Structures are given as structure tokens and as C-alpha cells.
Amino acid sequence: MRINDPKLLGPLAELGIELRPAAKLSELTSLGIGGTTDLLRITKHETIPELLQLLDANHIAHKFLGGGSNLLVDDGELPWVVLQLVPPEPDVVLEGNLAHVDAAADLGRTVTFCAKHDLGGMEGLIGVPGTVGGALRMNAGAYGMQIGTYVREVKLYRAATRKIETFRGHQISFEYRHTSFATDDMMLAVILELPSKPYNEILKGIRICNEKRRSSQPLGQKSAGCIFKNPPGASAGRMIDELGLKGLSFGDARVSDRHANFFVNTGHASAKDMLALIADVRERVQEAYGVMLENEVVVWNG
Numbered sequence: 276m277r278i279n280d281p282k283l284l285g286p287l288a289e290l291g292i293e294l295r296p297a298a299k300l301s302e303l304t305s306l307g308i309g310g311t312t313d314l315l316r317i318t319k320h321e322t323i324p325e326l327l328q329l330l331d332a333n334h335i336a337h338k339f340l341g342g343g344s345n346l347l348v349d350d351g352e353l354p355w356v357v358l359q360l361v362p363p364e365p366d367v368v369l370e371g372n373l374a375h376v377d378a379a380a381d382l383g384r385t386v387t388f389c390a391k392h393d394l395g396g397m398e399g400l401i402g403v404p405g406t407v408g409g410a411l412r413m414n415a416g417a418y419g420m421q422i423g424t425y426v427r428e429v430k431l432y433r434a435a436t437r438k439i440e441t442f443r444g445h446q447i448s449f450e451y452r453h454t455s456f457a458t459d460d461m462m463l464a465v466i467l468e469l470p471s472k473p474y475n476e477i478l479k480g481i482r483i484c485n486e487k488r489r490s491s492q493p494l495g496q497k498s499a500g501c502i503f504k505n506p507p508g509a510s511a512g513r514m515i516d517e518l519g520l521k522g523l524s525f526g527d528a529r530v531s532d533r534h535a536n537f538f539v540n541t542g543h544a545s546a547k548d549m550l551a552l553i554a555d556v557r558e559r560v561q562e563a564y565g566v567m568l569e570n571e572v573v574v575w576n577g
């Protein structure tokens with residue numbers, strides 16, 4: 276979708292929004308898949324309510340993009356524009372055991388920055404790609420920890436009220452890869468309360484998690500992490516592996532040979548290829564185990 280009406284371009288510039296025309300989503304997602312649309316980059320949180328009013332008034336649909344690391348975007352010309360936050364400088368500010376983090380901050384760099392200041396707890400998240408906002412929205416976790424545990428406060432734009440709102444940690448429910456945020460809430464900032472721990476000790480934990488991840492996940496390849504959530508008490512990766520589906524392909528979309536719950540783009544996979552692979556694997560698992568796997572990856576196709 277293109278924004279070229281001068282009636283809109285002027286107000287966007289006044290709000291300090293940077294318009295990147297015809298952005299390729301394949302270049303903004305870790306899967307390397309996705310069509311083209313205009314990208315609106317937001318520098319000031321407080322401009323968001325006005326920006327969205329402007330888009331709504333002009334019947335322009337939108338979606339919020341974080342780090343693009345858990346996302347499968349449709350092919351071709353997309354029927355909505357994409358909004359993305361530009362991280363401020365600095366994007367993490369520490370105050371005792373509290374870390375004030377912008378949602379656009381890179382998750383890995385945030386974990387490392389906090390670690391260097393003797394704040395731990397998030398070692399397991401070190402290799403998880405994406406932004407802090409993305410991690411928050413779906414309660415990212417690994418190696419026995421999840422980000423929700425450390426959330427003291429969240430600032431978000433709530434589409435339902437058209438306002439920027441602040442929630443205390445106890446007002447939000449954080450479950451396995453699921454939160455009580457609405458799907459159209461846009462994460463803006465978070466305050467994390469992290470346990471004090473000496474840097475050397477945190478570093479040991481980080482190294483162990485990194486090693487585990489390197490040995491079990493296809494880190495050098497284009498992927499969106501795990502495609503399916505684990506069903507209660509089971510591992511989607513193990514189930515897919517047991518069915519002998521590693522290497523199964525549709526075009527350049529392929530079940531990883533290293534971890535069967537990672538589907539990789541080995542070249543120029545389309546969303547159509549990846550969606551066909553997801554549907555096929557889901558069906559085979561359903562037939563063999565009677566379990567309907569639920570997507571962990573977020574799909575934007577429509």
C-alpha cells in the first residue's frame with residue numbers, strides 16, 4: 276500500500292514520522308519472506324494516537340512491526356502499511372534493580388547491557404532474536420525462564436481506547452508464549468525488575484545457553500525460531516522429528532535438519548511455500564498423534 280496523498284504526507288512529516296516507501300518486508304524479517312508496503316517509522320511515542328487517527332480517517336490499515344523475528348508475512352503488494360518504532364538513544368536506562376527499556380530495544384543487547392551492570396535473570400533469552408517489545412508481547416522464554424517474570428510495568432498504545440496506557444506487572448497475565456495483551460496493543464516501553472548477580476556469574480549462564488542453542492538450533496539460517504508452540508507436556512520438534520519430516524520442503528521452505536520445529540528459508544521461499552509446509556506438517560502431526568499444533572509464529576496474510 277502506498278501513501279502518496281499530499282493531504283497525508285504533510286501531517287505525517289509534522290508528526291516527525293519517517294516514511295519509507297515500498298519497503299521490502301523480506302528485508303525486515305528474519306525468515307526473509309514478505310512483500311512490499313510503505314513503512315512508517317515513529318520516533319516519539321506520544322505521536323501514535325494522532326498518527327493512528329490520521330490513518331483511520333484515510334482508511335489506511337496498519338500493522339505493528341517489532342524485530343520481525345517471529346513473523347511470516349504474505350507475498351506481493353501488501354494491503355496495509357507497517358508501523359515501526361525507532362529506538363531512542365539510550366534505549367535502556369538503569370535505576371538500581373530496575374531497567375527502563377524502550378520496546379524497540381534489541382533483546383540480546385538489553386540482556387548483555389543489564390548483565391554488565393550486574394543485573395541477571397534473563398540469561399536464557401540471550402540468543403532470542405528480536406526486540407524487547409516483541410519478547411514482551413508473546414512472553415518469550417527459553418531454558419526455564421520467561422521475560423514476564425521480571426515485568427514491573429508496561430507502557431503501551433491500546434487501540435481499543437486509542438490511548439497510551441500504563442499497566443503494572445500484576446495486571447498482565449504472562450503464560451507460556453501467551454499474554455493478556457490485546458493483539459492490536461502496541462508495546463512502547465517496559466520496566467523490568469532484575470535480580471542482582473555478579474557479571475561473571477551471569478556470563479557463565481549466558482555461555483551455557485548459547486552453547487545449548489548452537490548445538491540444537493539452525494542459527495545461521497533464515498528462520499522465525501520455532502514455528503509451533505509445544506503442546507502441553509510434549510515437544511513439537513520431537514514429534515515432527517519422530518515422523519521423519521526433517522528436510523521436508525515446499526519450494527525453498529524446509530523443515531530444518533537440525534531442529535524439526537524450525538522451518539528455514541533456504542533461498543527464495545515465498546509465504547505460500549512456508550504456509551504450505553506449515554499446513555502439511557500440522558496435518559501429519561494431527562494424523563499421527565491426534566494433536567493439533569498451534570502456530571507460535573505470527574502470520575500476516577490478509
Ligand code: EPU
Nearest residue numbers: 417418419491500501503504505510512513516533534535
Ligand atoms: N528434539 C528432537 N528433535 C528435534 C528437536 C528437538 O528430538 O528436531 C527433542 C530434543 O532432543 C529434546 C526435546 O525435543 O529432548 C526438546 O527440544 P529443545 O530442548 O530444543 O526444546 P523445544 O521444546 O523444541 C523450546 C522452545 C525454544 C527454546 C528451547 C530452549 C518452544 C516452541 N520452543 O524448544 O524456543 O529456545 O525450548 O528452551 O517453546 C522459540 O520460541 O522460537 C524457540 C525456539
